[in-house]
Amino acid sequence: MKKTFTLTLFTCSLAGMALLLSFSNGNNNNLVDFTGAPSSSGTCANCHSMLTSGSGLTLAGIGTDYKPDSTYNLTLTIDQPGATNGFQLTIIDASGNSVGTLTPGSDNVVKSINGRSLVQHGSAKSGDSWDFTWQAPASDAGQLSIYMSGNAANGNGGTSGDQIYNLSQTLDLENNTSTANITAQRVEARLFPISNERLQVVDVQQNQTAVIVSLEGRIIRQVNLVKGVNTLSIQDLSKGYYFLKLEKETQQAMAFVKP
Numbered sequence: 001m002k003k004t005f006t007l008t009l010f011t012c013s014l015a016g017m018a019l020l021l022s023f024s025n026g027n028n029n030n031l032v033d034f035t036g037a038p039s040s041s042g043t044c045a046n047c048h049s050m051l052t053s054g055s056g057l058t059l060a061g062i063g064t065d066y067k068p069d070s071t072y073n074l075t076l077t078i079d080q081p082g083a084t085n086g087f088q089l090t091i092i093d094a095s096g097n098s099v100g101t102l103t104p105g106s107d108n109v110v111k112s113i114n115g116r117s118l119v120q121h122g123s124a125k126s127g128d129s130w131d132f133t134w135q136a137p138a139s140d141a142g143q144l145s146i147y148m149s150g151n152a153a154n155g156n157g158g159t160s161g162d163q164i165y166n167l168s169q170t171l172d173l174e175n176n177t178s179t180a181n182i183t184a185q186r187v188e189a190r191l192f193p194i195s196n197e198r199l200q201v202v203d204v205q206q207n208q209t210a211v212i213v214s215l216e217g218r219i220i221r222q223v224n225l226v227k228g229v230n231t232l233s234i235q236d237l238s239k240g241y242y243f244l245k246l247e248k249e250t251q252q253a254m255a256f257v258k259p
Helices: 179-185
Strands: 004-012 057-060 071-078 084-093 101-103 108-113 116-121 129-135 144-153 165-173 190-193 198-204 208-214 219-225 228-233 240-246 253-258
Touching: 057 144, 057 228, 071 084, 071 144, 101 116, 190 253, 219 240
Parallel strands: 004 144
Antiparallel strands: 004 165, 057 071, 071 129, 084 116, 084 144, 101 129, 108 116, 190 198, 198 228, 208 219, 208 240, 240 253
16 A cells, blocks of 8 residues: 655755854754744745745655665755755654654754754755765654755845745655565666756666667667666756666666656
């Protein structure tokens, strides 16, 4: 039986936000939850009026499946970073309680705010990405939600000229499939759009090449894939339908659309 997870991302400017802990001094002692999760103190949109829908924030390392007791190496990237940048993220169940275990990377920290576990930037920085891990709960925890706020400011000290991005993605709990069915249905990799200009290819079993093919069968270009998770740019493609065809083993072809 499928369980549905909701991934909601909020990206907004830094200026004047308690979420980003007074970026002028790089303070990371914030004890306010601005992830936008239920019972939080709201989102970046509370303070900043400029809203831009669409790409701008990417959470890589997790696809559409959630597997209990698995560890996900996550990377948050602000595609259009500002002069200073930061983030805050929490993962909760339907009751609003934290689930799984968040472990920070070298430039972020884990905080407990009102009994809820959050990972956030360690200090304001000009870089555009952060790495951290999430270990899923050991068993089915029902419907889960990931709430994230990422902020990018132009450094003018006010709320003007900053960006707010709202993105959402639905995730399903991995199905329990018999060994016989796994053998019959085996695919080498899976492909997911993560923005209008980027694709994520996960579960690649070995290093190999692949080709992007048009609906008419014309090879557009060749790409190199590494074992595990890959992010591909499709910014150069015209609008339309395409296939990503692997060149080893199953020669699997995965369809996608360039909006």
